[in-house]
Amino acid sequence: MNAEEIQAIFFAECEESLAAAESGLAACKAGTQDDDTVNAVFRAVHSIKGGAGAFGYVALQAFTHTFETLLSDVREGAVAVTEPLVDLLLRALDTLSDHVGAARGLAEVPDDVGLLAELTAAQAANAGAAPAPVPAAEPAPAAPVAAPVAAPVAASADDDTGSDPFDLDAMLDDITGAMDTPAPAPASAWLLKVRPHAGAMRNGGEPLLLLRELTALGARCIECDCGAVPPLDTLDPGTGYLGWTFSLDADVSEASARDIFEFVGDDCGLDVGSDAPMPAVRPAPAPVPVAAPAAPAPVAAAAEAGGMAPAPAAAAPAPPAPPALGQSIRIELGKLDKLIDAVGELVIAQAMMAQRLAGDGLAVKEELTILEGLTRDIQESAMSIRAQPIGSVFSRVPRILRELTATTGKHVRLEVSGESTELDKTVIERLGEPLTHLIRNAVDHGIESAETRIAAGKPAEGTLTLSAEHRSGRILIRIADDGAGINRERVFAKAVEKGLVAPDAQLSKEEIDHLIFAPGFSTAAQITNVSGRGVGMDVVRQNVKELGGRITIDSEPGSGTTFTLTLPLTLAISDGMVVNVGDQTLVVPLANVVESLRPTEAEVQGLGAHRAMINVRGKFIPVLPLHAAVGAQGAIEQAHEGVLIVVETEGAGRAALLVDAICDQRQVVIKSLDTHYRSVEGVSGATILGDGMVALIVDVDSLVARSLSGQSLSPVQSLAEAA
């Protein structure tokens, strides 16, 4: 594609934008002055401005800038939409159209001086601001500034992209390499001291790249200040302990060196001159709670509007209960999250009080029961505020299917049920990705071509069934196809080929099916329409796991495959089984629990010196002493003396956890261990129990997988200290 072709696209786009702006303004004049309409006009003008700048149409850019500035104020409500204003905007649009014509060489550049003054006046007057100076012809400082920097950068990048960013040697070379030759800096050289702080690693930033870029500019590292590096056990990987002194030649300007660090701003300490001290180490700030983005109110609202856009797409036979009738109020997400946090604390406080009173023999007081009921009501209401119908995710499916039909040639009928099922907004938002992937997988690998289907006596058109339902405090989402089912022989062969399982491994059908979730496994060379490199199914499982959910497969050769996602209603509260193990109290998520039993001595059989299996209705399940995994003291060690909790895991099948006793089954408010302490393998979080004690919530999947694979449990043993 050459410049003329791109320019032609731009002019076609200008025509579209002009038409869109015109119809938007016409709607305003007719009385439709909602946000969407005004925003569409703004975006049209904004888009013309962007292109005008890129193609160097100075007059067009200058005019759109002023026009856009006024529209921006209109959009933000600083300037009221009045009849005269709309007329002014319509006249400005006519002039803009003339400007576009001039840019195409079809007309003279229009005289816009008077109109520019009017636009500026309208903005200043309505906004009540002093007439702002018109930054009319904003200089387009494209080439001259960027060129000198870009050249060496491009050169360096050629060397650097070759090295793996996580190659320790390369990193050490970067850190120390240039120090081998501490050539005395020429007298005219100047010194730059650099210390990236924790924030420099935020948002995907990588300080090492910046240091490399500095080196490409000709900077030589003459000293690395390691003085602040603490002993290993107190080292926080999130803090910037190292500082570097670079020497730069006099012909390298300070501005060009500082420019490299533009993206990180204050998050990287910079000092110039030989006398300047090395900027001090700044400890990593407390982790920002994930749920409190700084000022996302309008953004979030817009996103919501986008995501929830009316979707009268083919497959929704009955629209969800009309929400339009009720009155609604928009509130900032941060406020809502604060409320939910507070409710979580209330639940804990209520439980603590109940336990304390029970200890004093006062448990049966009527007021306590009322309080408990109210607390539960408040909690449910608070959760329901964040809840949204899953229909917003399902409504995107027809489009995905249409695109898949276009690329694969397979026609698929969609059946949807339970689209009014509600779940947490965050869960909904993060469900899109795994769902898209599963649907694509079902059509790509599950449903056969029309010929194959007819040969097998099935209707030519495949059927994909999506359903959602509430099931005992969790949400069950099913994605079912009526395709060929999983070809277990091929899956197993592939897994052996990839080295995921031993060739002689004895696996059950389910275990083979679940191999498709193993990292590094993908059944066919996935050909995606754009880049050709796809994402594996392991990402789907990871996505679901991050939502506190589980995914299981049920496949029948010849008649189809069903993926079932079990998700929590919310990420803040979970059902758990409180158990005692020696001197520790732990919580096992109820989602994993299948059953609990007290085995007789005869039911438990030894397997080698250190393993035991239990026979549950003819099926042998490995027994895992939980006390060994968490390093608890004084726990019951013989299975027949304690209680076994049979749990279902994603990757490792079933296992029976040996605990001393089950104390309770209750809702627990999940506290992130990452934010309060650090991430610990085998533990998904912590909660505060009624007696004020902290109990760790067991990550059953990773704990069982580790124990069964015979890995050393020593890292997990630090749990005891963590608690």
Place this chain on the structure above:
Amino acid sequence: MTQATRILTVDDSPSMRALLNHALSTQGFEVAQAEDGLAALDWLALNEVDVVITDINMPRLDGFGLIERLREGTRHRDRPILVLTTESSDEKKARAREAGATGWIVKPFDAAKLVAAVRRVAH
């Protein structure tokens, strides 16, 4: 030979997409394009990427909304994301960083400026 850096550009303007595609693919990058935030999420659900470049003002889901959604999960928490902005004020840049952007490219840009910004953040 290492794999080319894969870039997803998100912009609702066809001419801007054409410009980005031209500038980046001639520099040896592998380029995929989406026309707004939701389309970007759909594409990212199925594909891996090294760097995301996104416009801010877009229909359906805008650039900041997209970044917020990407930063929520672990998969894209450390993904370099650059925003295209017409504003060069410090306030707007701070806003972009606050929203989770790794860096920004001020429009109008030329190919050298664009590539320099990508190289600065590409892991």
